[in-house]
Amino acid sequence: MSLLITGSIALDSVKTPVEEHQDLLGGSASYASLAASFFTPVNLVGIVGSDFPQQYLELYRSRGINLDGLEVAAGKTFRWAGEYEWDLNKRRTISVALNVFETFHPTLPAHYTNAGYVFLANISPQLQLHVLSQVKAPRFIVADTMDLWIEIAREPLLELLRRIDCLVLNESEAREFTKETSLIKAGRKILGWGPKYVVIKKGEHGSLLFAEDLFFSAPAYPLEDIHDPTGAGDCFAGALTGYLASVDKITPESLRKAVVHGSVVASYCVEAFSLKRLEQITPSEIAARYQIFKKMSHFEVG
Amino acid sequence: MSLLITGSIALDSVKTPVEEHQDLLGGSASYASLAASFFTPVNLVGIVGSDFPQQYLELYRSRGINLDGLEVAAGKTFRWAGEYEWDLNKRRTISVALNVFETFHPTLPAHYTNAGYVFLANISPQLQLHVLSQVKAPRFIVADTMDLWIEIAREPLLELLRRIDCLVLNESEAREFTKETSLIKAGRKILGWGPKYVVIKKGEHGSLLFAEDLFFSAPAYPLEDIHDPTGAGDCFAGALTGYLASVDKITPESLRKAVVHGSVVASYCVEAFSLKRLEQITPSEIAARYQIFKKMSHFEVG
Numbered sequence: 001m002s003l004l005i006t007g008s009i010a011l012d013s014v015k016t017p018v019e020e021h022q023d024l025l026g027g028s029a030s031y032a033s034l035a036a037s038f039f040t041p042v043n044l045v046g047i048v049g050s051d052f053p054q055q056y057l058e059l060y061r062s063r064g065i066n067l068d069g070l071e072v073a074a075g076k077t078f079r080w081a082g083e084y085e086w087d088l089n090k091r092r093t094i095s096v097a098l099n100v101f102e103t104f105h106p107t108l109p110a111h112y113t114n115a116g117y118v119f120l121a122n123i124s125p126q127l128q129l130h131v132l133s134q135v136k137a138p139r140f141i142v143a144d145t146m147d148l149w150i151e152i153a154r155e156p157l158l159e160l161l162r163r164i165d166c167l168v169l170n171e172s173e174a175r176e177f178t179k180e181t182s183l184i185k186a187g188r189k190i191l192g193w194g195p196k197y198v199v200i201k202k203g204e205h206g207s208l209l210f211a212e213d214l215f216f217s218a219p220a221y222p223l224e225d226i227h228d229p230t231g232a233g234d235c236f237a238g239a240l241t242g243y244l245a246s247v248d249k250i251t252p253e254s255l256r257k258a259v260v261h262g263s264v265v266a267s268y269c270v271e272a273f274s275l276k277r278l279e280q281i282t283p284s285e286i287a288a289r290y291q292i293f294k295k296m297s298h299f300e301v302g
Numbered sequence: 303m304s305l306l307i308t309g310s311i312a313l314d315s316v317k318t319p320v321e322e323h324q325d326l327l328g329g330s331a332s333y334a335s336l337a338a339s340f341f342t343p344v345n346l347v348g349i350v351g352s353d354f355p356q357q358y359l360e361l362y363r364s365r366g367i368n369l370d371g372l373e374v375a376a377g378k379t380f381r382w383a384g385e386y387e388w389d390l391n392k393r394r395t396i397s398v399a400l401n402v403f404e405t406f407h408p409t410l411p412a413h414y415t416n417a418g419y420v421f422l423a424n425i426s427p428q429l430q431l432h433v434l435s436q437v438k439a440p441r442f443i444v445a446d447t448m449d450l451w452i453e454i455a456r457e458p459l460l461e462l463l464r465r466i467d468c469l470v471l472n473e474s475e476a477r478e479f480t481k482e483t484s485l486i487k488a489g490r491k492i493l494g495w496g497p498k499y500v501v502i503k504k505g506e507h508g509s510l511l512f513a514e515d516l517f518f519s520a521p522a523y524p525l526e527d528i529h530d531p532t533g534a535g536d537c538f539a540g541a542l543t544g545y546l547a548s549v550d551k552i553t554p555e556s557l558r559k560a561v562v563h564g565s566v567v568a569s570y571c572v573e574a575f576s577l578k579r580l581e582q583i584t585p586s587e588i589a590a591r592y593q594i595f596k597k598m599s600h601f602e603v604g
Binding site for chain 1: 389391483484485486487490504506507508510517518519520521522524525526528555558559561562592593596598599600601602603
């Protein structure tokens with residue numbers, strides 16, 4: 001089952017205490033699309049400028065990502081520059097230039113409007129709603145968000161929640177959104193705002209999946225060295241949705257597996273800058289790490 | 303297999319934003335002993351003053367805890383008073399009065415010295431070593447510690463690590479002890495200091511078990527309302543050791559189960575002040591919540 005993904009596409013400059021790289025492929029839709037592409041065909045909706053490197057278009061294509069919904073506009077691609085502190089837990093945005101992204105108001109190619117699965121990666125909830133409104137009969141819709149939209153676009157975000165099946169957000173966003181310090185209360189409160197499922201990403205502590213009659217706690221992969229945390233959450237949600245689209249079945253069991261697949265792909269993402277690690281991995285590596293997740297969280301009954 | 307537990311016994315005054323209670327039964331050995339008593343007979347080593355309430359001695363006895371190693375000294379019982387902030391994540395010590403605890407230098411009753419399993423609950427590493435030196439041939443030794451000993455008794459603590467099988471400590475203590483921000487690095491570094499096993503307690507995020515060839519990530523029980531977090535870590539480690547003593551078998555599988563049993567008992571502990579919840583629960587309630595842990599962390603392979 002094909003998957004429509006929209007979000008940002010960016011050229012990133014990322015600095016860690018150890019390394020610094022310019023003009024990396026970035027943006028929520030880039031991370032999510034590559035992550036999802038291991039599981040299902042992806043139709044990408046986004047915008048880039050005329051400066052967007054050909055090699056990145058080729059990377060998308062090499063992963064079977066359909067680019068009919070990718071607008072190449074006159075002007076510069078959205079750019080983001082950020083810096084991580086020594087422990088990589090804190091990130092500081094150095095600069096943001098929206099560039100062509102300011103004009104992003106996509107009309108979906110006709111064949112995209114039949115999408116069964118939709119992942120609305122992190123962009124404004126107004127844009128997420130605009131894209132979603134063009135999809136005729138989606139079976140399952142996942143959305144991500146960020147602190148900025150919780151702060152400046154709360155009403156559109158709450159409207160979005162009433163139209164999607166699953167919200168994915170991180171720990172601090174869940175607390176900020178709900179004003180609850182308990183993540184359990186936060187997750188359940190968001191369920192009350194509309195979506196049938198909520199996934200809270202906790203970084204090194206794994207993730208939590210909430211539904212009315214389901215609670216699942218997934219571990220994080222025990223990485224000693226993280227090279228670049230950028231995009232891990234986008235990869236998580238992209239792989240999660242990609243897995244669900246591939247099995248085309250929403251059950252407690254498929255959702256649990258989807259969360260673990262999201263964790264697996266995110267754990268690879270942070271092993272190198274940008275999408276460099278995801279360019280290399282194979283389905284068998286994903287399967288192998290999935291088995292490690294199984295082993296590290298398994299215990300016998302009784 | 304019987305279990306020797308030593309640590310502090312205290313009368314606590316605990317204040318949360320919602321409730322306040324005086325003269326509660328507290329101390330690391332009290333929590334650990336009651337938690338362990340669900341799994342195995344406990345021999346308690348500790349000291350109390352002549353003011354120690356008879357009802358608390360009866361509570362120990364009602365749980366089958368042997369008190370031959372409990373010294374009742376002239377003077378007052380160790381007292382601790384603390385206050386939790388509104389979200390219960392931060393604790394402030396209001397007052398500490400060591401009282402009779404200052405003279406604590408126990409000689410074990412003869413029948414205690416044959417202990418197979420030992421849990422050295424949180425007291426100074428010097429005292430932990432003093433008790434341990436009197437046990438003839440322990441099969442498995444677990445110790446807990448706290449930030450204070452990491453700061454003021456690092457050398458005795460490192461000596462202790464060379465004599466025990468398993469160290470249990472919390473997230474912030476592991477980071478402080480090792481100067482590593484990554485818990486994965488921290489856990490592995492402590493393994494290098496002596497113990498075959500390290501367990502890092504992460505509160506709402508569950509716990510991690512490290513060994514040379516074993517990594518296990520256990521979830522936390524999704525509690526919405528915590529009434530009093532005091533003693534949760536002591537209960538965790540007490541139940542963990544109690545479970546191991548009951549099965550008298552150290553394997554990757556028994557250790558995983560022990561960690562989950564620790565999590566189960568700790569999750570009950572925080573549902574009421576002091577040991578009030580643990581006084582009420584039954585083995586079948588422990589078994590039922592163990593099944594919930596299994597369910598909430600289970601996912602299928604492949």
